[in-house]
Amino acid sequence: MTLTAMSQVSLRSLSFGTRPLRRGGWILAAVLMFGTSADTAWANPMMDLQLELTELVEQDDEASVQALRNRVDEGLPPAALSAMLDACREHPRDDLAPLLQDLAMHRTSAIRARALLAWAGLGPGASVAAIRAAADDRDSGVRRLAVVLGRLHPSDRGDAIVRELLAHDAELAEEIAAQELEAPEGEEAGS
């Protein structure tokens, strides 16, 4: 599933507190804020690197995990990390969870967001941990992602974290409330 396709996911079936959640334009903005890996691919060496990392992700063996670990430890440019994390999201692998957790602590918020998206796709336990990490982030864009992840990977614990986040982040809560008001009546009725 691509990032753009993900933004088109129907969220009608997701519960959010006592009211149904609605899809809003801010979700798309939150996801697009981080751009795509292709946006930052600017030169052949970079493309080669991105291709190498992507292939390692797709190889699905122990050697590839170690190779990825080594490359990340050596320090990679954000564009290469983005490509690798996009690949991780499209090819979920449990054995990459430690690497994704590590990159969820990267200083660059775009990398953190991608790592959280990929990590959350590894199962219910991982999704809750990723929502918790996103909700606790100092960057408001990453915190918005917590709400997105809560809708993509619904669970009671995830919902509780998002409620806690909205209790703390008044700006985000107002934003959501405003979007709910702007949402077409039919969408809510159809839920």
Added chain:
Amino acid sequence: MTRALLLSLGLSLGLSAGCAGRKLAVHGEPGGNLLALSAKQGARADKQHKDAPLVVMVEEGGVRAIDPITATDRWTSSLRAQGHPAANSTAVFVPLSGHRLAALDRVSGMVLWKIELPGEALSGLDANDSTVVVTVVDHRKGRSRAVGYSALDGQLRWMRRTEGRLGAPAVVGSVALVPVGNQVVALGTRAGWERARLDLAGSAPGGDDIVPAVERVSRRGEALYAGTARQWVDLQTATSGKLDALAEVQGYGEVFEANEGLDAGHADAERLRLWVDLSPTTAGHRDAVFLCRRAVVAMRIDDRGMPRAAQWTYLSDGPEFVGFDVREDRVVLVREDGLLVQVSREDGAELDRIAGAGPTRGALMVDLPDHLSKARRSKPDRELRLAMMRDLILDDDPRLLPAQQLAVEILWRDDDADVRHAVERIALGEVRDEASAASAQLRAHAAERLAEPWGAADADQIAALRRELEARPSYLSDVRPPAAVLARKAVAAGDQSMVADLVALLNHPSTEAGDLDPLVRALGDLGTPDALDGVLGFLRRYHADDGVLYESAALTSAVDILAASADHVGFLKEVVEDPFTAPALRDYIAARVPAEGPPTTPDVREQAPEIASLSTPGL
């Protein structure tokens, strides 16, 4: 009329006998205002002070008085002193063997009188112009006496007996301040009446052989201190229950011999002495001067008695120092060959030197001027101070071991990791590797320092700081650790166990950009291998990230720190060669680490050549 005469005679007898029949309580009811009394009497005495400087040399065969200003002999005497002399404005009082005391005219040296003392051992003596106050111990009867004699003719004026022992008296104006048990008693010098009594902190002593908690009392301006050769207590704070207001120089207490309050005369142990500036201070640190046989180390100590920085060192070329006094602008030293030398308190440079006349065991310095009329001097710069410490440490004279241990302590508390590294070299035996017991002790002392925090914080402060450092930024918990402040505190504490938390904060994504550079610098200052690994890890992770490069100076600071270490130059070259390294960072590194040859950044040896040379055996 007859009754009046009898009454008059009775009063007269009572006064002349002083309080001879009254025992001095070991632990009496505190009363009067001893601090105010001593301040008032001290001010009066200061007004009467006469400026007639004299140095009384206690020589092997007698006593010699010299004028330290004109460098002339005033007089000599064949009397052989057994304890520390004292003086007033007209006489010098010399304890002699056989429990005797002699008074010599201060101008001519003529013997004015000699008397027998009523005790086996002397605790100490002091005098004003009318009375000599002596404290003596009678071991057989397990008690002490404080005795007042006329300074003019040696006639007994009063005597006070007590159980246990008395400390050395300090005469301030017309009162004698005498330590007894855990109290200080003010006795009037005229008749020995108790005029005030002050409780020190702690419980009342008991038993038959009570040793005073303090050995002597000293007045500095309006402040009053009680203490021993190595530890002083501000009596003002002692009354408020803070007895440990000024501790000994920590870790060095064992070098000072305890004498249980008895005057041992000019004995061998006296060549290890500590002078602490007891003037009231608000800065939290004090000047101190440590005399160690043939070395003098001037330093700063903090409010807990920890040596923080060396000011200068002065080494004799062979003979030891036996006399020692510190004035406002200089340290006055008497050497065992009789040499009198005065060195500046600013930089340790010799200001004056008067040749000696013969073997000398000690000296009494009386009414020395606070200042010599010499040009103002400036403190030595850091490099010179470190060079002095190097010379002290590299001297293989075993007599200097206590001073060398002190120097190691000071090096270990230096903010510069390269300077602290010298302690590691000493511990590993890269220098001072000779097979002597003193060298082995110095190495062991250095190894002990390596195992402890090098900073100024005490155990409670370090524990509190560790708790603060364990917190991580959290939006949901509203936790935002002041990482830059904590980093600076960690460096000041010098506790290497904090490195892991500092690295964790550096790598935490929610750490503010403005805190990154202080964190990197703190790790560089801590300078341990794991701290440098943390810096290296941060640079490795983000060397290709323009965003991190431009959000703070942390990455360039990391380069500076690693470029100063030869072990990490290879890594920096790898970063330069990485095609994905942020271009600005690559240029920054390339300017500091050329493709071939040594780094162009300031090298350890350039930063502290005098300490770096410690690694060169034979220096």
